[in-house]
Amino acid sequence: MTQIQGNDVHKLVVACEAGMGSSVLLVTQLRDRLKDTGVEVVHSPVSQIPEDADVIVSHRGLEATARSLAPGKVVVTFDMFLGDPAFDRVVGAIKDGTTLEG
């Protein structure tokens, strides 16, 4: 587990295996919810997570891969694509400037 302050999040990366399906959908939803915060939200295959990512959001099934390919970064995992509480946790921490663990 690592942590980051919500105010320090500038780039959020949604990572999935192929980077063509679920991550694209989630980026839209998170971008809508974070549109007033200035946080950049992008999607990526888990194998190509950008160096400057502050927070990585990925499906639980990809957590180990994400952690090994992006060591030291906060990785927030979810189980459900729609309505998972993990998304509320990320959005809440960024908007309120609180601590995000993952």
Place this chain on the structure above:
Amino acid sequence: MTTALLPAEGIRLGLTASDRFDAVRMSGEVLVEIGAVDPPYIEAMLERERGISTSLGEGFAIPHGTEDSRRHIRQTMLSFLQFPAGVAWDDDDVIVCVGIAAVGDEHVGVLANLARVLSVPEQAARLRSAERIEDVLALLGADAEAVT
């Protein structure tokens, strides 16, 4: 060349599938028929489905291939298959499979529209129960054309 991302012939309504893998295979076969992918892509879609389910909730799934299978994609396109009786899928019943073949980001707009439709339950219900191809295209805002 100009091609629709989600051409009318890629939208198939009123289908039945024996199980989720049958539904994924059918989604891939339509992608082959509309010229989006070569047949080996279908096996990659099944492989991906066996790994992490592409069921989204709200009765929708988005079957697609793996990163490694991008080489079997000819052009970025989507298919839309509706199974009114539902297909058992994890804890959900999937009514609609949106099959995805993407080499770039051309499809992001259509998937963004899908994400927004799914966040409004009445719109998601309309898309699940659509009886005309035009209604599907209108709800997904997919009548726009993409240059490839």
